[in-house]
Amino acid sequence: MTSLLIKGASLLGGEAADVYVEDGLIRSVGPFSGTAETVDADGLVLLPGLVDLHTHLREPGREDAETVLTGSQAAAAGGYTSVLAMANTTPVTDTAEAAERVLDLGRAAGLVDVQPVGAVTKGLAGEELAELGLMARSRARVRVFSDDGKCVADPRVMRRALEYVKAFGGVVSQHSQDPALAPYGSACCHEGQLSGELGLPGWPSVAEETIVARDVMLARHTGSRVHVAHVSTAGSVEVVRWAKAQGIAVTAEVTPHHLLLTTDLLSGYDPTYKVNPPLRPAEDVEALRAALADGTIDAVATDHAPHARHDKEHAFVDAAFGMLGLETALPVVATVMVESGLLDWAGVARVMSVNPAAIAGLDRHGRPLAEGEPANLTLVDPSASYVVDREASLSLSRNNPWHGRTVTGRVVGTFLRGRRTFGS
Numbered sequence: 362m363t364s365l366l367i368k369g370a371s372l373l374g375g376e377a378a379d380v381y382v383e384d385g386l387i388r389s390v391g392p393f394s395g396t397a398e399t400v401d402a403d404g405l406v407l408l409p410g411l412v413d414l415h416t417h418l419r420e421p422g423r424e425d426a427e428t429v430l431t432g433s434q435a436a437a438a439g440g441y442t443s444v445l446a447m448a449n450t451t452p453v454t455d456t457a458e459a460a461e462r463v464l465d466l467g468r469a470a471g472l473v474d475v476q477p478v479g480a481v482t483k484g485l486a487g488e489e490l491a492e493l494g495l496m497a498r499s500r501a502r503v504r505v506f507s508d509d510g511k512c513v514a515d516p517r518v519m520r521r522a523l524e525y526v527k528a529f530g531g532v533v534s535q536h537s538q539d540p541a542l543a544p545y546g547s548a549c550c551h552e553g554q555l556s557g558e559l560g561l562p563g564w565p566s567v568a569e570e571t572i573v574a575r576d577v578m579l580a581r582h583t584g585s586r587v588h589v590a591h592v593s594t595a596g597s598v599e600v601v602r603w604a605k606a607q608g609i610a611v612t613a614e615v616t617p618h619h620l621l622l623t624t625d626l627l628s629g630y631d632p633t634y635k636v637n638p639p640l641r642p643a644e645d646v647e648a649l650r651a652a653l654a655d656g657t658i659d660a661v662a663t664d665h666a667p668h669a670r671h672d673k674e675h676a677f678v679d680a681a682f683g684m685l686g687l688e689t690a691l692p693v694v695a696t697v698m699v700e701s702g703l704l705d706w707a708g709v710a711r712v713m714s715v716n717p718a719a720i721a722g723l724d725r726h727g728r729p730l731a732e733g734e735p736a737n738l739t740l741v742d743p744s745a746s747y748v749v750d751r752e753a754s755l756s757l758s759r760n761n762p763w764h765g766r767t768v769t770g771r772v773v774g775t776f777l778r779g780r781r782t783f784g785s
């Protein structure tokens with residue numbers, strides 16, 4: 362029997378209580394008089410363990426950038442107890458066997474629940490549906506399907522995928538990028554005055570918005586669920602807001618970087634800031650913050666995209682797309698949303714744990730801090746400010762856009778089924 366007492370933590374930023382954990386479950390919330398190994402949580406905020414809908418773990422295939430183990434270590438350090446591992450590995454997670462392999466690698470690492478995302482199409486080629494049903498029925502119980510990195514651009518394929526996943530309560534997480542308007546690989550800078558001045562190929566907002574608009578209509582037509590990955594523009598927010606008002610089953614996520622970083626950072630041609638979709642102007646950032654605060658955007662997802670130096674340290678147009686996110690998501694959200702009063706800690710729990718768990722169909726995560734619930738928990742010091750140091754990361758990669766920035770709100774402890782996976 363393993364037991365633990367988290368003493369005096371503020372539950373979701375509200376009243377303080379003692380949380381007693383035994384055999385992986387919360388056994389009591391309130392004054393506790395017995396003896397147990399104790400974590401002094403005076404002044405700390407207790408949240409349900411964070412859930413990331415969008416993580417790239419790179420294994421199999423690119424273990425030079427990240428492995429399931431190092432990604433899990435970074436996730437636990439970021440306060441996560443579950444991550445959804447994107448399918449764009451080598452080989453792609455497009456079969457039941459591939460999904461089970463990722464699941465087993467996650468279990469062997471044992472730090473977070475690694476839930477594989479299945480590809481929508483074979484090899485992410487956008488043509489033939491992958492083994493959606495077999496992945497759903499496998500040990501990995503795949504419920505989220507995504508060709509992330511590529512868009513399911515063909516509307517017939519998207520329609521079929523939505524119809525198919527409906528049968529088992531699945532969801533298609535769409536990387537909304539019309540490749541005819543924003544070609545893969547080349548389009549790399551928000552299309553506007555700056556892209557012209559810098560001479561970088563433009564990635565126009567409308568290339569995202571037309572796909573979001575099409576997909577919500579396909580969701581309405583099929584009665585199925587669509588999830589919009591990494592929403593980056595004010596126009597996409599408007600479409601999602603309209604679709605929700607119609608009762609269409611659409612959910613959306615925003616990344617920490619799209620909540621804070623803006624396109625002008627590209628003026629130094631630093632490939633650290635090259636990401637898909639691209640950083641947008643301040644007006645978009647404002648709209649994304651407001652949409653996260655009012656519930657139009659359901660979740661924060663990291664899009665943690667580690668890249669080895671030999672893929673990232675190139676001239677801007679040749680460098681890989683993506684940035685690290687797992688270890689800095691909570692402090693960035695705290696700094697952008699909590700310090701400004703746009704969200705309270707209960708709101709952070711909603712967008713970083715409760716809603717992502719619900720979208721992904723994870724019934725053991727994102728649960729209330731209550732007796733009988735799984736002890737998947739995150740402890741945060743809300744007043745700790747610190748400077749992000751990319752060398753302190755547990756990720757194998759160093760493409761960290763937050764390096765040198767001061768953030769407020771530090772993860773100090775993570776517990777997976779009552780076992781400490783981060784902090785001391």
Ligand SMILES: NC(=O)N[C@@H](CC(=O)O)C(=O)O
Nearest residue numbers: 417509510636637666682683
């Ligand atoms: N988000 C990113 O910038 N990169 C992603 C894939 C992608 O969306 O291009 C990656 O896998 O590196």
